[in-house]
Amino acid sequence: MSRPSNFPPPFRARDYVAEPTDPPDERIEVGVLIVGAGPAGLACAIRLGQLLEEHPETAERFGEVPVAVLEKGKQPGSHLLSGAVVNPRALRRLFGEGFRMEDLPSYGEVPGESVYVLTRRSAMPIPPPPPMRNHGNWILSLSQLGRFLAERAEEGGAMILPETAAQKLLVSHGRVVGVRTGDKGRGREGGELGNFEAGSDLVAKVTVLAEGTQGHLTGVALDRFSLRGEEPQVWELAVKEVWKVAKPLDRIIHTMGWPLRAGKRFREFGGSFIYPMGKDMVTIGLVVGLDYRDASLSVHDLLQELKTHPKIRKILEGGERVEWGAKTIPSGGFNALPRELHAPGLLLCGDGVGMVNVPRLKGIHYAIESGRLAAEAAFRAMQRGETPASALASYDDAVRDSFIWRDLYEVRNMRQVFGHGFFVGGALASAMTISKGRVEVGKMQAEPDADQPLLVTNRDASYPAPDGKLTFDKLSSVFASGNKTRDDQPNHIRIERRVPREVAQLWAHMCPAHVYEIGREESDGTVVVELAPSNCVQCGAITAKGGRLTPPEGGSGPEYTAT
Numbered sequence: 001m002s003r004p005s006n007f008p009p010p011f012r013a014r015d016y017v018a019e020p021t022d023p024p025d026e027r028i029e030v031g032v033l034i035v036g037a038g039p040a041g042l043a044c045a046i047r048l049g050q051l052l053e054e055h056p057e058t059a060e061r062f063g064e065v066p067v068a069v070l071e072k073g074k075q076p077g078s079h080l081l082s083g084a085v086v087n088p089r090a091l092r093r094l095f096g097e098g099f100r101m102e103d104l105p106s107y108g109e110v111p112g113e114s115v116y117v118l119t120r121r122s123a124m125p126i127p128p129p130p131p132m133r134n135h136g137n138w139i140l141s142l143s144q145l146g147r148f149l150a151e152r153a154e155e156g157g158a159m160i161l162p163e164t165a166a167q168k169l170l171v172s173h174g175r176v177v178g179v180r181t182g183d184k185g186r187g188r189e190g191g192e193l194g195n196f197e198a199g200s201d202l203v204a205k206v207t208v209l210a211e212g213t214q215g216h217l218t219g220v221a222l223d224r225f226s227l228r229g230e231e232p233q234v235w236e237l238a239v240k241e242v243w244k245v246a247k248p249l250d251r252i253i254h255t256m257g258w259p260l261r262a263g264k265r266f267r268e269f270g271g272s273f274i275y276p277m278g279k280d281m282v283t284i285g286l287v288v289g290l291d292y293r294d295a296s297l298s299v300h301d302l303l304q305e306l307k308t309h310p311k312i313r314k315i316l317e318g319g320e321r322v323e324w325g326a327k328t329i330p331s332g333g334f335n336a337l338p339r340e341l342h343a344p345g346l347l348l349c350g351d352g353v354g355m356v357n358v359p360r361l362k363g364i365h366y367a368i369e370s371g372r373l374a375a376e377a378a379f380r381a382m383q384r385g386e387t388p389a390s391a392l393a394s395y396d397d398a399v400r401d402s403f404i405w406r407d408l409y410e411v412r413n414m415r416q417v418f419g420h421g422f423f424v425g426g427a428l429a430s431a432m433t434i435s436k437g438r439v440e441v442g443k444m445q446a447e448p449d450a451d452q453p454l455l456v457t458n459r460d461a462s463y464p465a466p467d468g469k470l471t472f473d474k475l476s477s478v479f480a481s482g483n484k485t486r487d488d489q490p491n492h493i494r495i496e497r498r499v500p501r502e503v504a505q506l507w508a509h510m511c512p513a514h515v516y517e518i519g520r521e522e523s524d525g526t527v528v529v530e531l532a533p534s535n536c537v538q539c540g541a542i543t544a545k546g547g548r549l550t551p552p553e554g555g556s557g558p559e560y561t562a563t
C-alpha cells in the first residue's frame, strides 16, 4: 500500500535560507522582528512595548523601529482560527494588575458543559472527563482577539506589517539576522506583472518566529539548526463553521465517536466542539488526527455529516452559516517539542513548535505565555553587557520553568496512545490525566502522518449531499472563508504531481478547500494531480500528508472575522 511519504514534494529547506541580498542601505532595520500576528507574536510585541516603556534608557539600542510584526493575512486576525475556549491565565500575566477578562472582546465565561458519545442516531451523555472540564475558561473568537491584541501592540509602539509573508530566513555567519519577505505581483509562471513589488530584507538583532501551525520558516529553522525533537511532529485537521442561530446554546458541548470510526485499522482519532458565541451564534468544529489511513476521508464532509445528527441539527435549525474555515493543530505534544527553542539570533514560540495540550484542545494560553517569555529574553539580549547567546538561551530555561512545560509533560503521550484505537487509547489517556502524568503508559513512538500506509474504502459514498442550508460543498465553504485570492499568482503548494491514484485521492478528499483534482492517468498507472492553489485556506494539512505549503503572496488566503 502506498504511503504519501514515498512521494516527497520538490522542496528543499535550504532554498529558503539565504544571506541578505539588498544593499546594506536598503535593508529595513528593526530591533526585534516578530513573524506572525497570532497570540504568540502579538503577546511578544505587547510585552516588548511594556519593557521599553519601563526602561526608556534602552530604547535607543532597539533603533528607529524597535519592534515589527509581519503578518501574511490581509490584517491581524484574518488567518486566525480556533475554538476558542481560552484559559485566561496567560492573558492575566501579560496584562498584569487591573486586567479583567471583561476588557476583551469575548462571549463570556463558559456557562456549563456537556460531553456526548455519539452513534449515528443517539447521543449518550457522559460526565466530562478531566481534560474536557472548562470551568473558569472564557469563550472568544481568536480572530477578534487577534485584532484586539494588535491594537494593544501598536499602542505600545510595535509596527505591524500586514499582507507581508516572510519567505526566507536570513542567516549570516551561522546567525539568524532577519527574514526576506515575498515578492508581490508575479504571474502564474513567475513573471513580473505591472504591479510587481520585490520583497525586502528585514534585518533584526533578534528574530522571533511565531508563525503558528506548520510555520514555514519555523520548519526551515528546525532543519537548518538541527533542532527537531525526539519524536516527529504530528497534526490534526480541524474544520469549523460559525452559525447565526435561532435559539441560544446554554453550554459548551464536546462529542466523541460518530462520525469517526472506532476500528484500529482506520486510526480515526478526534471529536467535535460546539461553543456558544453569545445569544445568537454558535461555532461548530470537527477535529481529526492526520494519521488517519483512509484515502476517502474528508474532514470537511464529516463535519457536514455531523450536522445531520438529530442532536446537532436541533441546535442549528432555523439558523444560517456565516463563516467557515480550516486549520491544522500540532498534536505531537511534549515529546515532539524541539530540542531547543532558540538558535543564534532566533527564538521560537507557540504552535510553530507544537505548544498544544491536545486532550484539552488548548494552545492559546501557551502561545501567549511563550510570546511573553520570548519578549523578556529578546529584551535581555539587547542589554549592554549581556551575551546575546546566553540571553536567548534563558528563554529555554524560562519555558522549562513555566506552566507550559509542566502541563505538556503531564499529557506527554496522550496523542500517541490513540494509535492503539479509540477504546484502548481512551482508557490509557484517562489514566494519564487522572494521575497528572504520573502513570507511565510506556513510551510510544509516533510515526509521521505521511508514513501511514493508505487504505481506500467507500466512506465518501455516505457523505451527505450539500443542500446549501445545513450542508455545504467545499467551494461554497471557501467562499464563506472570505478567500479572494487572485487566481493568476504562482503556485505555492509543493507536491509530487505524478502519484499512485490512492495518494491523489487522499489529497483530493483531505483538502477542505478543493485545491486538488485527479487528472489523467499515465501509462504506468500513476495519475496527474491538478491544482487550484487560489482556493487554498492555508490550513497546513498538505505539509503533514506528504506535500509542503509555502506562504503565497502576502494578503492572500482567508479573511476570517469571527473564527
Ligand SMILES: Cc1cc2nc3c(=O)[nH]c(=O)nc-3n(C[C@H](O)[C@H](O)[C@H](O)COP(=O)(O)OP(=O)(O)OC[C@H]3O[C@@H](n4cnc5c(N)ncnc54)[C@H](O)[C@@H]3O)c2cc1C
Residues within 6 Å of the ligand: 035, 036, 037, 038, 039, 040, 041, 070, 071, 072, 073, 077, 079, 080, 081, 082, 083, 084, 085, 086, 087, 142, 164, 165, 166, 167, 210, 211, 212, 213, 215, 216, 217, 238, 239, 240, 285, 327, 328, 329, 349, 350, 351, 352, 355, 356, 361, 362, 363, 364, 365, 367, 551
Ligand atoms: C479548530 C481549532 C480549535 C482550537 N480550539 C482551541 C481552544 O478552544 N482553546 C485554545 O486555547 N486553543 C485552541 N486551539 C489552538 C490555538 O488556536 C493555537 O494553539 C493558537 O492559535 C496558537 O497561537 P500562535 O500564535 O502560535 O499561532 P497562530 O494562532 O496560528 O498565529 C500565527 C500567525 O502567524 C501568521 N504567519 C504564519 N506564517 C507566517 C509567515 N511566514 N509570514 C507572515 N505571517 C505568518 C499567520 O497568518 C497567523 O496570523 C484550536 C485550534 C484550532 C485549529
Ligand code: SF4
Residues within 6 Å of the ligand: 493, 510, 511, 512, 513, 514, 515, 535, 536, 537, 538, 539, 540, 541, 542, 543, 549
Ligand atoms: S491546499 Fe491549502 S487548504 Fe488544501 S490542504 Fe493544502 S494547505 Fe490546506
